[in-house]
Amino acid sequence: MSLRHAVLGLLAERSASGYDLMKLFDVSLANVWPATQSQLYSELGKLADTGLVDVSAEGPRGRKEYTITEAGLAELRHWLTDVQPTRVVRSDMLLRVFFLGRLSPEQARAYLHGQAQLARKQLEHIESIRAFVESGSDDLSVYGRLVLDYGRRLAESQREWAEWAENQIG
Amino acid sequence: MSLRHAVLGLLAERSASGYDLMKLFDVSLANVWPATQSQLYSELGKLADTGLVDVSAEGPRGRKEYTITEAGLAELRHWLTDVQPTRVVRSDMLLRVFFLGRLSPEQARAYLHGQAQLARKQLEHIESIRAFVESGSDDLSVYGRLVLDYGRRLAESQREWAEWAENQIG
DNA sequence: ATAGTCATGTAATGAGTTACATGATTGC
DNA sequence: GCAATCATGTAACTCATTACATGACTAT
Numbered sequence: 045m046s047l048r049h050a051v052l053g054l055l056a057e058r059s060a061s062g063y064d065l066m067k068l069f070d071v072s073l074a075n076v077w078p079a080t081q082s083q084l085y086s087e088l089g090k091l092a093d094t095g096l097v098d099v100s101a102e103g104p105r106g107r108k109e110y111t112i113t114e115a116g117l118a119e120l121r122h123w124l125t126d127v128q129p130t131r132v133v134r135s136d137m138l139l140r141v142f143f144l145g146r147l148s149p150e151q152a153r154a155y156l157h158g159q160a161q162l163a164r165k166q167l168e169h170i171e172s173i174r175a176f177v178e179s180g181s182d183d184l185s186v187y188g189r190l191v192l193d194y195g196r197r198l199a200e201s202q203r204e205w206a207e208w209a210e211n212q213i214g
Numbered sequence: 215m216s217l218r219h220a221v222l223g224l225l226a227e228r229s230a231s232g233y234d235l236m237k238l239f240d241v242s243l244a245n246v247w248p249a250t251q252s253q254l255y256s257e258l259g260k261l262a263d264t265g266l267v268d269v270s271a272e273g274p275r276g277r278k279e280y281t282i283t284e285a286g287l288a289e290l291r292h293w294l295t296d297v298q299p300t301r302v303v304r305s306d307m308l309l310r311v312f313f314l315g316r317l318s319p320e321q322a323r324a325y326l327h328g329q330a331q332l333a334r335k336q337l338e339h340i341e342s343i344r345a346f347v348e349s350g351s352d353d354l355s356v357y358g359r360l361v362l363d364y365g366r367r368l369a370e371s372q373r374e375w376a377e378w379a380e381n382q383i384g
Numbered sequence: 385a386t387a388g389t390c391a392t393g394t395a396a397t398g399a400g401t402t403a404c405a406t407g408a409t410t411g412c
Numbered sequence: 413g414c415a416a417t418c419a420t421g422t423a424a425c426t427c428a429t430t431a432c433a434t435g436a437c438t439a440t
Binding site for chain 2: 418420
Binding site for chain 2: 078120124129139143155184197202204205
């Protein structure tokens with residue numbers, strides 16, 4: 045049920061339409077909590093039904109601007125402070141590792157080599173957007189940079205692991 | 215569609231019933247690909263329908279032992295070598311970080327402090343099962359240890375990050 | 385005019401969770 | 413006899429993905 049809170053979190057910064065939120069998602073939350081357009085719209089509908097957001101304005105082309113309500117803010121705060129994060133790590137990359145014994149050692153090494161390379165690419169990418177996001181002093185940017193740094197560290201240790209693991213096979 | 219391959223991967227080691235697989239899951243794959251009992255049973259049904267596994271024996275209490283077929287092995291190998299892992303990282307722990315600006319600095323620091331502590335607990339836990347899994351020379355154990363080491367590194371960099379991030383707030 | 389962007393929605397399907405239901409067999 | 417474990421399944425629901433459908437406005 046985290047999409048709901050992702051939406052509330054963004055609307056807490058500023059009011060927005062579904063369309064606006066979609067674009068915001070793509071440049072911020074998408075890396076930690078992907079969502080599709082249809083999910084967003086239906087979630088907004090549900091949030092409005094339960095009174096956590098209001099339609100605060102209607103614009104051209106049927107545009108609806110949503111604003112978070114007091115109840116919505118309370119729910120967001122509750123989620124932030126009282127609800128324990130549930131770390132469900134689902135990784136088909138690691139799942140494959142369990143079964144590398146089905147392949148030849150060369151193939152297994154190739155797989156891990158590929159993962160190391162992917163991690164390097166990921167690192168490059170993160171470094172490249174880093175400069176881009178260096179400015180921005182609003183909350184979302186400030187804390188977004190913490191998240192970005194998590195990503196950097198993750199990619200780095202993934203690279204190290206894959207390189208190490210490749211050498212473990214033989 | 216990875217649950218399917220998780221099941222195929224386990225059945226490639228040895229034939230087993232749904233019940234057996236469930237227990238195997240809990241001690242091996244559960245950390246990278248959790249699954250519930252009902253998911254497992256229905257997946258086994260679908261796999262049997264599509265001929266990727268066979269019911270090779272029936273035992274007491276309606277027990278059905280499943281065995282992977284040639285087609286199943288081919289599908290597993292195909293998935294291992296030709297299908298790119300899709301890294302969908304969904305983390306409500308990181309999602310919360312984006313919105314820490316909604317809280318007081320003290321609360322935000324407390325959140326990150328809690329995450330650091332959790333990572334330490336996780337590390338301890340991993341170290342404790344490490345000794346336990348040190349033996350075992352079958353493929354699943356050998357490669358399972360690679361996965362375990364990934365978990366160790368992950369927990370470690372998570373701890374470092376959380377400690378760092380805590381100090382970034384102020 | 386027409387291409388591009390703004391803007392919202394529905395339908396179908398698959399994946400995952402929780403809870404319930406049922407009963408056989410084994411070991412003490 | 414009884415508790416524990418073995419063993420399979422169904423139902424209801426939520427969450428997520430993909431594809432489709434529709435149309436208004438804006439800038440050139």
